[in-house]
Amino acid sequence: MPSRQLEVGIIGAGIAGLSAAIALSRSGHSISLYEKSRFRNETGAAIIIGPNGTRILSKWGFDFVKAGALDYSQMRRIRADTIEVDSEEFFTGVQEQYGDRWLLFHRADLHAGLKDLVEACEPRPQIHLGSPVVDVDVDSGVLKLATGEEVRKDLVIIADGAHSELIAKVIGRPYPVSKSPMSMYRFLQPFDKVLAHPEAGQFYKNQPPGFTTFYKTEVGRPGLLINTYPCRGGELLYVALVHPTKPKEKGIEGWDSPAELADVLADAKGFHPAVQAVCEGATDIKVYTQMWRDPIEHFSRGRAVLIGDAGHLMLPTHGQGASMALEDALALQVLFSDVPDADDDNAVQSRLQLFDKLRLPRVSAAQTMSNKMMGPPDKMIAEVKRYYTGPIPGPKAKTFSKEYNDFFFLYDVADEARNLRQRQ
Ligand SMILES: Cc1cc2nc3c(=O)[nH]c(=O)nc-3n(C[C@H](O)[C@H](O)[C@H](O)COP(=O)(O)OP(=O)(O)OC[C@H]3O[C@@H](n4cnc5c(N)ncnc54)[C@H](O)[C@@H]3O)c2cc1C
Structure with a gap:
């Protein structure tokens, strides 16, 4: 028919x-x-897409190279105060096991790659911004x-x-x-700056791309944590600090409320100086309350x-x-x-x-x-x-x-x- x-x-x-x-x-x-919107304020953040998602992107001909996608290859949990490594896990054979890659993106690069695919469609979809x-x-x-x-x-x-x-x-x-009691500061650091830092660089030098997570409390307990991972082909390091929502953050609804470096550093106060150094000089910080x-x-x-x-x-x-x-x-x-x-x-x-x-x-x-x-x-x-x-x-x-x-x-x-x- x-x-x-x-x-x-x-x-x-x-x-x-x-x-x-x-x-x-x-x-x-x-x-x-x-x-x-007019696509002006693309959010500065990174995102991980599993093989159930990348398989779909591959099917559509997504340009992973242009999007600077990095293979998610390891997950390390490090105590934020003592910088002892709690656990370290390497992800190998993902493509063989699951049929596609597990990838880290800058969110704007994933979005731009999808937009390129939309514009390449025939007949071309009309986008009304x-x-x-x-x-x-x-x-x-x-x-x-x-x-x-x-x-x-x-x-x-x-x-x-x-x-x-x-x-x-x-x-x-x-x-x-529903709002969780936790919020998240997030920002992107130039990765070469972090790598060159005498203390912060130690966490990332010669490491395959992946999560480096610093915990204030024991693994698995809610509390302060900083999750970091590289994106945009290794140009940027994404840093996300999860913290209990502060009274002044209670009314936040969107993704993109601006935040102060002083608040980030106050939360990171009990952390080892090398972990604090990962946040040093951060600009364009956003805060977001986790929702579900x-x-x-x-x-x-x-x-x-x-x-x-x-x-x-x-x-x-x-x-x-x-x-x-x-x-x-x-x-x-x-x-x-x-x-x-x-x-x-x-x-x-x-x-x-x-x-x-x-x-x-x-x-x-x-x-x-x-x-x-x-x-x-x-x-x-x-x-x-x-x-x-x-x-x-x-x-x-x-x-x-x-x-x-x-x-x-x-x-x-x-x-x-x-x-x-x-x-x-
Ligand atoms: C902190 C955080 C980390 C995350 N990490 C990951 C991750 O690592 N991996 C993962 O897979 N997912 C992750 N997610 C989830 C993921 O970001 C979302 O599931 C995904 O972005 C949802 O896309 P969406 O298009 O549904 O919504 P959105 O990206 O919010 O898009 C909705 C769009 O609709 C537009 N809009 C709204 N109202 C109207 C209207 N009335 N008329 C016209 N346009 C309108 C908005 O402007 C916006 O552009 C994360 C989420 C958060 C909050």
Whole structure:
């Protein structure tokens, strides 16, 4: 049967929205992306993408060299006060085990690489910057722009991020984020400056790229920690200091509130001088309060579907938020690869129902594992089992252990989506 081209409206051009544009364009649909910002303030931060995500990027022809991606090759935990190395783990054979690489990116480079892919799509998706969508009628597919203009789409992808207001259109109620008691200062240091520093350089010289994490308390206990890793081909060192939220940080909602070096250094006061030196001279520091939501009951309603953080905001525990957005996009690519060429309103809805069936168990499990990892393990596992019936890591498994890596990385969303379609 010939396939019908859908008019698709995507709200939000973050990692999720851009990925959905690539995916649905590759399935032959006509895409309009509406982004409220002008892409001016790309956030200074780094991100790790596991093989379940990089496999999708590879499939789309992502330029990893241009994006300065580095292989995540090791994880070291170092006591922040004594600089004794607590643990050291090397990740080898990732490509052989999981079919693709485990990579560190500057977030802006990942975003720019996705934008390049969007612009290379044929027909080229239209990107409307500075175009907030203020309302969606999920049944008719009508988007209302801030200008008052209304546009009708066959399929509406809601990818408006953590503070999604449009989530209410799908689940029938507003769903504000929950805030963790922890916040994070983050900044990027020129890596050559850190390497050349007589004290700070010792942690990074001759080391393969990966996490170097400094703990104030014993491993596994909540408290102060600094996570660092290189990005942008080794030009920059990403530094993230997790700390209990200060009273003056309580009202912070977004990603990009400015912070003072004095606050960072005050938190790092009990740390060894060599660890403090990693933060020395930092500029353009941002602070962010960690946020999450519990799983929702369905992602789709009528002609609309929630993807990315809008649908499944999670804490960054397993570094899987963006990879889940990439999985969402590839699921849409497979599920909408051929839509019956008849004017059947149900065609879109039935594919979105398949999306829910495919994505809810996997994503709800990932969310629960990420949000509840610091609580009692048995409780977390019991909750995961409410959503997901397949094998899951045991209660003693640690973040980034083989058990978690197998759970996240062996999953191939394209295979799962094709299998689901065949079973219908
Ligand atoms: C500290 C931290 C560390 C993380 N580390 C990792 C990691 O290592 N690995 C990983 O995979 N994930 C990580 N994540 C998660 C990851 O960053 C997110 O899951 C991912 O960026 C979500 O992308 P998104 O496109 O859904 O949302 P966003 O990137 O927030 O994009 C939403 C877009 O929608 C736009 N928008 C909002 N409202 C409207 C509107 N009404 N109309 C039009 N446009 C609108 C916004 O301007 C924005 O551009 C981390 C998250 C945090 C907070």
